[in-house]
Amino acid sequence: MGPGGNSFGDILSGLDDSFLTGPDTSGLEQVSTGDALAAFADHEKEGLCHTVWTFMTPFIGGVCNCDRSDCMAMKSTVVHDVKVMFRAEYVAEVNRDVCTGCRACMRVCQFGALAYSAADQKAVVDQTACYGCGICRSACPHDAMGLRPRAEVPATASLW
Ligand code: SF4
Ligand code: SF4
Numbered sequence: 033m034g035p036g037g038n039s040f041g042d043i044l045s046g047l048d049d050s051f052l053t054g055p056d057t058s059g060l061e062q063v064s065t066g067d068a069l070a071a072f073a074d075h076e077k078e079g080l081c082h083t084v085w086t087f088m089t090p091f092i093g094g095v096c097n098c099d100r101s102d103c104m105a106m107k108s109t110v111v112h113d114v115k116v117m118f119r120a121e122y123v124a125e126v127n128r129d130v131c132t133g134c135r136a137c138m139r140v141c142q143f144g145a146l147a148y149s150a151a152d153q154k155a156v157v158d159q160t161a162c163y164g165c166g167i168c169r170s171a172c173p174h175d176a177m178g179l180r181p182r183a184e185v186p187a188t189a190s191l192w
Contacts, residue, residue: 054091072097076170079140081106081163083117100142110143118192120164122179124157130176131155137168137177159188 063071072082075097083105087093100106108114124145133153138146145161146168148154155177169177183189 073170076167079167079171081142081165081167103142106142117163119162119182120166121182122164122166123159123162123182123185123188124164124166124168125159125178125180126155126157127176127178128152128154130174132174132176134173136171136173140167140171142167159185160191162188 075082080097080099081103083096083098083103084092085094085096096103098106100110105116109117131154133148133155135148135155137155138148142165143161143163145158145163147156147158149156164179164182166179169179171177182191
């Protein structure tokens with residue numbers, strides 16, 4: 033018997049058959065890697081956040097680009113504190129030497145992780161709220177916003 037009382041046969045019978053051959057992609061349009069990356073960059077410029085969805089594990093069912101006003105998952109996670117999303121492997125970090133305090137990054141953060149310090153006249157990241165989506169980095173006209181591996185930041189290393 034497996035975990036939770038299921039036999040190995042029960043577990044096998046619950047697997048999607050297409051695991052062996054991959055999902056049915058007939059009828060889907062294919063894009064090159066370059067075109068896909070360019071589309072992601074365009075979406076980021078619009079302030080849209082990329083999210084990866086598995087639907088039927090282990091396949092990636094879709095990569096969504098949207099904002100909180102349209103995304104039920106983001107709304108559930110951020111507004112209603114019902115967490116249906118994992119964070120990315122990065123957290124945002126401001127280069128204080130370069131930041132001009134223009135606040136362009138604050139306008140695109142979907143997760144309420146950015147604030148403005150009037151005392152310093154700089155953007156400030158609440159790294160425990162940051163989901164590491166990186167759209168603030170795309171929005172910064174001064175290249176002052178970076179992404180740091182989550183594992184390197186003690187406060188966020190085990191925060192998913
Ligand atoms: S990387 Fe973090 S701070 Fe930047 S937009 Fe995404 S959630 Fe907000
Ligand atoms: S967009 Fe860049 S320069 Fe402007 S406040 Fe944000 S980090 Fe600073």
